[in-house]
Amino acid sequence: MNPLELARAEPGPAFTVTLDGREIEALPGQTVAAALWTAGVTSWRSTRGEGRPRGIFCGIGVCFDCLVTVNDRPNQRACLLPLRPGDAIRTQEGTGRHE
Amino acid sequence: MSEPRLAVIGAGPAGLAATLAAAARGVHVTLVDSAAEAGGQFYRQPAPGLGARRPQALHHQWRTWERLRDGLRTHVRAGAVRHLTDHHVWFVERPDTGGFTVHALVGPGQEEAAEVRADAVLLATGGYEKVLPFPGWTLPGVVTAGGAQAMLKGGLVLPGRTAVVAGTGPLLLPVATGLAAAGARVAALVDSADPASFLRRSRALAGRPDKVAEGARYAGQLLRHRVRTLLRHTVVEALGTERLEAVTIAALDRDGRVRPDTRRRLDCDTLAVSHGMLPHTDLADALGCRLDGTDVHVDAEQRTDVPGLWAAGETTGIGGSALSLAEGHIAGRSIAARLAGRTPDPHEWTAAARTREKLRSFFAAVDSGYALPAHRAEQVTDETVVCRCEEVSAGAVREAVRELGAGDLRTVKLLTRAGMGWCQGRVCGPGVAEVAGCAETPGRRPFARPVPLGVLARAGETAGPARAAAPEEPQDDAHRDQ
Numbered sequence: 001m002n003p004l005e006l007a008r009a010e011p012g013p014a015f016t017v018t019l020d021g022r023e024i025e026a027l028p029g030q031t032v033a034a035a036l037w038t039a040g041v042t043s044w045r046s047t048r049g050e051g052r053p054r055g056i057f058c059g060i061g062v063c064f065d066c067l068v069t070v071n072d073r074p075n076q077r078a079c080l081l082p083l084r085p086g087d088a089i090r091t092q093e094g095t096g097r098h099e
Numbered sequence: 100m101s102e103p104r105l106a107v108i109g110a111g112p113a114g115l116a117a118t119l120a121a122a123a124r125g126v127h128v129t130l131v132d133s134a135a136e137a138g139g140q141f142y143r144q145p146a147p148g149l150g151a152r153r154p155q156a157l158h159h160q161w162r163t164w165e166r167l168r169d170g171l172r173t174h175v176r177a178g179a180v181r182h183l184t185d186h187h188v189w190f191v192e193r194p195d196t197g198g199f200t201v202h203a204l205v206g207p208g209q210e211e212a213a214e215v216r217a218d219a220v221l222l223a224t225g226g227y228e229k230v231l232p233f234p235g236w237t238l239p240g241v242v243t244a245g246g247a248q249a250m251l252k253g254g255l256v257l258p259g260r261t262a263v264v265a266g267t268g269p270l271l272l273p274v275a276t277g278l279a280a281a282g283a284r285v286a287a288l289v290d291s292a293d294p295a296s297f298l299r300r301s302r303a304l305a306g307r308p309d310k311v312a313e314g315a316r317y318a319g320q321l322l323r324h325r326v327r328t329l330l331r332h333t334v335v336e337a338l339g340t341e342r343l344e345a346v347t348i349a350a351l352d353r354d355g356r357v358r359p360d361t362r363r364r365l366d367c368d369t370l371a372v373s374h375g376m377l378p379h380t381d382l383a384d385a386l387g388c389r390l391d392g393t394d395v396h397v398d399a400e401q402r403t404d405v406p407g408l409w410a411a412g413e414t415t416g417i418g419g420s421a422l423s424l425a426e427g428h429i430a431g432r433s434i435a436a437r438l439a440g441r442t443p444d445p446h447e448w449t450a451a452a453r454t455r456e457k458l459r460s461f462f463a464a465v466d467s468g469y470a471l472p473a474h475r476a477e478q479v480t481d482e483t484v485v486c487r488c489e490e491v492s493a494g495a496v497r498e499a500v501r502e503l504g505a506g507d508l509r510t511v512k513l514l515t516r517a518g519m520g521w522c523q524g525r526v527c528g529p530g531v532a533e534v535a536g537c538a539e540t541p542g543r544r545p546f547a548r549p550v551p552l553g554v555l556a557r558a559g560e561t562a563g564p565a566r567a568a569a570p571e572e573p574q575d576d577a578h579r580d581q
Binding site for chain 2: 057
């Protein structure tokens, strides 16, 4: 059993996005975080101070732990942002404003 | 005279119940919500693109949801209700001209601004998870119990294969059974509550046999999914380097201290953790509402002490969806009467008021049963990060208290930066208070979420109906250091 089976989901066709240049598949409606979890990725940023890995914590937009760079915009909350075909996700280091 | 206008903020059970009650009585309602679909966290819906044909498999009380959803659709079609989705409210203003202006950011990018004018406002802003710090809690793979559930309900995804669900509170039951039903192996449900404390409160709990039956249903599901339930146990530490690999759990003695001889390791890639819930009170606080502890204070009609402003649901005190529905219903009826210049007759909502009273006392009993271990803070080592955003350690907080004399959250914040980061102390507030040994006070925040500076500069330039401004370059850390 997986969640898609449990909810008898028949998603629209999957599309491709990239994570640091690597292609991953996303389903229509999925947020950045949901697609990354599906791809087995649980961490996509490192903290400003100690460079520690972080990913989803609160899952509802309160904690800002899941910040990520999408299409060159840093500090997007991965748990809120729905993906579109071709979106380029980049793991975010620190404030995401170094480059 | 044009019909009175109500803005409801939040489309969870409380906001929906109020919307339906007010709209049915001639009030024009604008329902403002941050999600793409109504439902709130409790009835969070899978994204439509996922094509879920059986979303009810992830939910409880689905028939209630269908009634709310259908009611909303009917009122929207009839033009009595306007439902603004993807609207993130950051401020509610009380202009000199009277009434209210609700300020929101639109869409996932949250750069466009929108304003809603209203004669009355209902705050139905819900709650969020409280998680207290422990060694390893910042590791990827450690998520809030509600967060795991939100990702499951909304995105149909699981964080990993093997989960431990831990902390304390009634939310752990649906989270553990939900994860198990969706295919995760739940290695254990670890709750620090002492079963004896529930027995002592059996009279108050027996007042709601439906709730006790609900608990029994969860117990049956846990058994079916072979989930071990360990009461009077706690997670001492989350282990791993780049991500979670295991947790150390231990039993608690009668005084709430960890029994070192009982420590053992449970392998897992997910820890869903919760120490209770906190109400969202930013908007109420900025409007000057009186709070009772961390809850928005309301009267028997669900009115706050700010004229024209009502509050219902978790924001007035955590108590679950049935209580939210009752409070929302009462608020909606009260608002309809008051906006028509009439004093409402409480007999109009006798049944809802009875439900409200019973559930409030039920949850008071449940809450005291789920009390946290008395010596929990002793497990928080000096190296443990307590403020996740600013990476402030428990040692730094203790030093601020011991060496520098900080005695309240605000002073600790000024001396250590704990609570100054992105989340504005929403997540770390209770943990910092616990480690510092001071009272848990609601944080005072000027805005309910980060606002682009350009939006802030233009806010209030025009009055009148909703308007949308042109998108602009984001300045998304506008209020970071306030």
